Amino acid sequence: MAQRVAPGQFVLHSSAVPDLTAGTYVVHADQSFTAPDATSSTLDSYIEVTGPRYKLPPDQVLSTFPPNKSQGSFSSRLPQIVLKRRTLPWEREADPALAVGGVPSGVPWLALVVLADGECEFLNAKPIAQCVTPGVVLAGRNDTPVGDAIVVTETVVRKVFPTKEELRLLVHVREVDLTDTDLAMGDDDGWLAVVLSNRLPQQNVRYRACLISLEGQYNVLLDQAEVEPNPPAAFENPFVYDNPLFGIGLREIKENTRSTTVADGWSVGVTRGYDTRARNDRPWLPPPVDSGGGTGAIHDVDVDDIDPGDPLYTFPVLANWQFTCTDGADFQQLMLQLDVGMLDTVRLPPAGRVGRKPAPPRTRPLPEVTETGHISLSHVNRAGEADSVWYRGPLVPHPGGRQEPLFGVLPLLHSSDQARRIGPDGRENLSFAAAFEIGRLLALGEPSVVAAFLNWRKEGFEQARRTALVGTDGQLSLEEVRDIMSGFAARITSRILFELGRDGGIRFGDIRPPVDGGCPIDGLDNVDPVELIAIGFGLPIDTVRELIAPGVDRPGLGETPATRGPSDLVNLAGRTDVEFGHLRNTALDTVTTLATNALGGSAVPGGAPDALDELLSEGHR
Amino acid sequence: MAPVTRNTYLNNPLMLRATSEAVTLDRDSNANKPVGDRLPGKVKTWLARLRLLEGVPFAHLVPDAELLPLESIRFFYLDREWTDALVQGALSVSTVTTLDRQHLQALHLQIREEIDAEERRVRLVGGDDPAPAAAETISGFLLRSRAVSGWPALHVRAYDREIGRDDADAPQAYPPRVRVLRLERLAPAVLLCLFDGVPRLVHIEEPRQGIQFGIDFTPGEIGVATIPLRDVLTATRLDDVEPPPAGITAARVPFRRNAPGVIHVRELANRIANQQATNVDAFEAAGVQSAEFAMQMLQFPYRQVFGDPAQSTRPGARTLTYDDVFHPTVSMAQLRRWEAGERE
Secondary structure (H helix, E strand, C coil), X not given: CCCCCCCCCEXXXXXXXXXXXXXXXXXXXXXXXXXXXXXXXXXXXXXXXXXXXXXXXXXXXXXXXXCCCXXXXXXXXXXXXXECCCCHHHCCCCCHHHCHHHCCCCCCCEEEEEEECCCCEEEEEEEHHHHCCCCCCCCCCXXXXXXXXXXXXXXXXXXXXXXXXHHHHHEEEEEECCCCHHHHCCCCCCEEEEEECCECCCCCEEEEEEEEECCCCHHHCCCCCCECCCHHHHHCCCCCCCCHHHHHHHHHHHHHCCCCCHHHHHHHCCCCCCCCCCCCCCCCCCCCCCCCCCCCCCCCCCHXXXXXXXXXXXXXXXXXXXXXXXXXXXXXXXXXXXXXXECCCCCCCCCCCCCCCCCCCCCCCCCCECCCCCEEEEEECCCCCEEEEEECCCEECCCCCCCCCECCEXXXXXXXXXXXXXXXXXXXXXXXXXXXXXXXXXXXXXXXXXXXXXXXXXXXXXXXXXXXXXXXXHHHHHCCCCHHHHHHHHHHHHHHHHHHHHHHHHHHCCCCCCCCCCCCCCCCCCCCHHHHHHHHHXXXXXXXXHHHCCCCCCCCXXXXXXXXXXXXXXXHHHHHHHHCHHHHHHHHHHHHHHHHHHHCCCCCCCCCCCHHHHHHHHHHC | CXXXXXXXXXXXXXXXXXXXXXXXXXXXXXXXXXXXXXXXXXXXXXXXXXXXXXXXXXXXXXXXXXXXXXXXXXXXXXXXXXXXXXXXXXXXXXXXXXXXXXXXXHHHHHHHHHHHHXXXXXXXXXXXXXXXXXXXXXXEEEEECHHHHHCCCCEEEEEXXXXXXXXXXXXXXXXXXXXXXEEEEEEXXXXXXXXXXXXXXXXXXXXXXXXXXXXXXXXXXXCCEEEECEECCCCEEHHHCCCCCCCCCEEECCEECCCCCEECHHXXXXXXXXXXXXXXXXXXXXXXXXXXXXXHHXXXXXXXXXXXXXXXXXXXXXXXXXXXXXXXCCCHHHHHHHHCCCCC
């Protein structure tokens, strides 16, 4: 398949209907021949197309919106579930009658319904026979022995479930680029099926979103619904039920408990203000399930009690999650209604309008804020007197400058009192003093940072001071400050080391290579390799020479470069002693002879004239 | 020769000279080191974070709740003098003697340069490696809104010039982009953002949580909601099409009768199909199909643009002014005299 989708883009498709929906099929093969007397036999092969029915494989859900167990302002967003397999919503027929001539109808069998507290009874892990409305029989193979289900009244179906004609519009296929992690979210082929809900969550209500199967119960859905002539009415009550019986019960619960919202009233469920009907007429209905404070479950109250006599329907739930819709406003509205200003803006109370109740009087006066961002705060000064001072935080309404160095020195505050100022009206301005103080306190809370800083300062200073002292030493000794000379050796050593180590220790000469070259080996180095080969193989040397390079004069000998550093100084000194012994002896002999001769007066006369004699004679001339 | 005591040594003027010389020597040796190599990393980072007001109590930033009321955004400049005083307070902790103070005073300029370079490195994004440079003016905003608590991980971007369409995307390494020095929630509903410079354009964007579908409620009117219509062939919003098509560019959302917040999908589809400019009949079968319906219901992350309203590229959109609030009315020289306690 050619690459159709660029990263960051996606393509929407209305459906991905498989050629066969789930079920058992017979492949009937029949041959006919035109030749006379030819016979043929037919062949029937049975195949079964399977698919999820009561339970969705967990890896099939790619994402849900709103996320599971999330809280947020979802009131303008339609809940949705994204499925990995694009054909999944069309793999079964919601109603076999829809498929004309065995061709899949393209009507999805899945719907996403969003139910508030008290609108359904959630059945967790029930035998699949209890997961559909009694009387509905689903033929064919089932994928799991137990499944989840919801029990809802017909009223809920009528008010909240999608209608037959809406069902198709709420399911579509999305094609994305696999490399786009934002959109593909780890899918394997880049094709996703999306099921939308038709219900907008409303604020301060907990919801359970259920991906339900409509298989065999398609006709429970409304054919079409009426349009609300007065749209605000759709938001007056976020719940399906508001009948009097229900209302009385709720009120009693609310009065008896601390709960503040309708939803809480449901979860608490301590008192029942109304008669529970005998359940004998519906023996198949399971006992109410306590799902631990979950959404959509009514503790001690089952759906049957809410609206007695209303037919009940059970739908298998393939996937479900819960979320709470908090505030009503959406992001855009919040942003557009923001009060924008610089930090010195103080919002004045809205002007009273004719016909409206005036705003309640302020409990305290508006703060005194100057255009520079300073604000007047009450304060108790050091004398214990109540006072008011100016303060301005680091966030200011106008761009400011900064203290620059004066003659190379950047002024530094040493105590907060140095930063106290008097404002033009005589009140003290504590802005920078407060900044200094809070900085000091924050640093005190970080002993390790203070220690590191102190250490850095100490090391730098000590090194600098040592350098300065060594430079002063000579003058100190001139002044006959002698006893400090006891430390002279130490100081001079450190001075020498300091000088030696200067500029990366350049005075030490080249750094010794990590590996020394080897010593030449007799018989291997400084030997003509040809000769070596000749000797080694017992061949005449001329023959070898001819073989290797006929008619060429041999150049020099191969050489192994060998440098030897002074590896063992003590040893070397010892050897020098031995090797230069004779030289020393010779010198000693010569000196002795010369001295003897001189003492004997036989130095010049008698001897052959040497260079010194020549020099002397030249000097005389 | 008189015996020389330790005190003579310590009180010797030459010794004192060596000590004060050491202060200068240490200053010079630090000044010769490149910026970034002077302070130990831990100290440098902590001071830079302090400079960006980390750990400073909120009451010190906003001394009165009236300055940051509910549902408000307040832009500001960061007062460098204030943060310098803050750092000086932190540095003063280790000074005990006069010599300590003299030494610190000598090093102060070098330390400040070091923190100026480091404050850009506190929050590095995507391989950004700022070279040491002179400290810029820092500006920013405080946002106190339910938008902060309800939408964690808001996207904030700032540019030093207009960058084209309000809904245009700019890459991370785009030069006009102003670096964000700090972006943090100080409280569940309070967001602090600091920029390295003064932007002309600020975007605050809803976090991207995949593709969403939904409607736009009209603020203040319960149950009144619309969806912007799109041409399904080009995926362009009708209010962006030139020339503007006849008829509606946004459809009112109908609801199911007597049902709590349930959209009447069929009727909405009819209303979409009634606007010919959406081209729903030209694509796939006649009438609205589910892909076309999904396209009409798409909701993209909302982006609030703060900038010069005259530059807005979305006609009719309410743009919040950023420039207007950034006009200084009191000069800094005046302010400085004020700080110094001089009367006008």
